[in-house]
Amino acid sequence: MTGTFADLMATHPDAAQAIGAPSKGWLSFGGLRALAGDVRARLRSAGIGPQDRVAIVLPNGATMATAFVTVAASATTAPLNPAYREEEYAFYLEDLKAKAIILEAGYDGPALAPARRFGLTILWLHEDAQTAGLFRLEPDGAVVAARDGTPGPEDVALILHTSGTTSRPKIVPLMQSNIAASARHIATSLALTPQDRCLNVMPLFHIHGLLAAVCASLSAGASVFCAPGFNALAFFAQMREARPTWYTAVPTMHQAILSRAPRNAEVIGDVPLRFLRSSSASLPAQVMAQLAETFCAPVVEAYGMTEAAHQMCCNPLDRQKPGSVGVAAGPEVAIAHEVENSLIDGVGEVVISGPNVTPGYEANPEANAKNFFEAGGTRWFRTGDQGALDAEGFLSLTGRLKEIINRGGEKISPLEVDGVLMDHPAVAQCVAFALPHPKLGEEVAAAVVLREGCVATEQEICGFAADRMADFKVPRLVVILEEIPKGATGKMQRIGMAEKLGLVATT
Known part of the structure; x- marks a missing residue:
């Protein structure tokens, strides 16, 4: 492995199924590789080089997955929420310094005006009617070709913004090597094989779906069936068609699925899952127990964040601790003093270090000084979460430091x-x-x-x-x-x- 995005799909048999979607034929690994080659040629002919940034605004589904994978193999991707308003697109496109944007052919939504205003190259995506995830790109207007080149491990593959709930969103660049490492970490912790299939219901403008569902599966030679977003009413019909071995979701999605499980017992029995995965928010122990009983499968809670290219910890498949987000599953995980730059025992701030961790926020030295520190010869990233490790290495979170309630001095x-x-x-x-x-x-x-x-x-x-x-x-x-x-x-x-x-x- 050279540690680049292209490695994720480099060695699997051409005929193996890679990407699926409702009522469409499967895209094979051979087809995905051929699509990546075509996308690279079209990007270069449209003036997009290996370090240029390409915003992607597409509905959730198979084409969003393949657009992300194929563009990231040749340039820098910046997936954006298709539900944004014009003002939000204007902020993100300018902040990202995007050179191009991918939009569905015929799109006339709120991303178009700011894209034209900032002079972005518009690449119209024409979706294939028969095969899941297959498409071609056509530039809007005249373009000047760029010199060819291949992104290296230290080049940026993916740019996302932090949520920005309490401050201006920070730009998180994730290198080719960060993505490749994280995909392998997740695939290893879940013991993914080419026989596995993920039913993806997570949005693909977010790190959870992009890495845990799509990239981890492809790195293992497994397949991904991409639903057009999450719909609890459609979930079991999608499960029947896709026949997955697992799915990953946030707790609110799991709870919505549970509410419809009793009337879909036949599908649950007919499509046995190897495991279920939960991440991006704390899974209540009661919900974990109910899911395990309903699906007769282990429920694996994981802990991730954008700056770690998603996964940091994961409960082992053969042993889950309700209320814990598991053991270190890729990066090193430790506990630091919440103010001083030192590691401690007991309760404190969760810190991580490893090949999947972003090198730092872009153009934000203040945030980098606050969130990264050296201790014991290792560079640690502060997650902003409070927690503690038990004697067996299982991490339990007590909450985001900014979310801890301070009632007259009582935390x-x-x-x-x-x-x-x-x-x-x-x-x-x-x-x-x-x-x-x-x-x-x-x-x-x-x-x-x-x-x-x-x-x-x-x-x-x-x-x-x-x-x-x-x-x-x-x-x-x-x-x-x-x-x-x-x-x-x-x-x-x-x-x-x-x-x-x-x-x-x-x-």
Whole structure:
């Protein structure tokens, strides 16, 4: 392995299935390699060199997956959320310094005007009607060819932005070698083989779907069936057609799937899964147990983030610890002092080091100085998460440092509050968060979704919590909702939840 993106699909048999989609024929590994060659030729003829940046704005599905894979083998990719508004596209395209943008043929949406305004080369994507993921690119207008070349391990393959919930989004460049290493780490931790097939329901403008579903599968010679986004109503029909051995999702997706599982028992029995994977947010222990019982398969919780090219820890296939995100699965994982640049035992900030970790934020020396440090001859990255390693090396998270609730000096883990509320028989989903308070600084609040057909009052839920945890940790406010607000990738976001729900401080 030379550590580049192209290595992911270099050695597998031509005839093996690589990419699938509903109601289409499979694209083979041979077909994917041929497509990568065609994309490279068309990029170069359109003036796009190995270090140039190509934004991709496409709907979720097989063509988004193959566009990402083939462009990343020849240039730098920058997948963007197709649901953005024009102002958001203008920010990201300018911030990325993109040279070109890939859009569906006939697209007339909000990405087009800023792309033209900034003088980007527009590459129209024409999708094949029969074969999943097959397409051709055609430039809009006159172009000047670029010199050919192949990206090396240190060249940037993928650029993503951090979520930017509390500040301006930071640019995270991931090198060819970062992507290749992460794909191999994930494939190894999941023991993926060419006999495996992933049903991808994750968005492909986000690191979770791109790396865990697509890249890890391709690196192992396995196949990916790409759904056009997540739809709980369609999931089991897709499962019947795709016949996957596994899928990966965020907890809210798993919970939606569970809600429809009883009426789809026949499909679950007919398409046995080898395992299920959960990442990108904490999986409640109760949901893990229910998933394992429903699908008669292990539920593997993993821990990832953009700066690590996704995976950092993963529960072993043969042993899962509910409430833990597993053992180090690729990079080194340690605990650091939250202020001082030193490693410690006990509870502290989770730090990582390894070949999958970004070399640093782009054009942001302040963020790099804050988030990277040297200790013991190793360069560590601060994840912003608080946690602890047990004697067996399993990592348990207590929450994002920015999400820890400070109630008059008492520090409260919102994940601990979630865990107690999820034990209430009427609670289907919950997210604890900080509510501004004029005297204490912050107070504990929680948003809750009730199970279908169940009834519970806010007072009952607070009383349930009061019987099970110290008084200062008990939510002073419980808001019962039909649906909890989520981010673009389906995660419930604690930071800013009070503002999203229109709540004000209570005395």
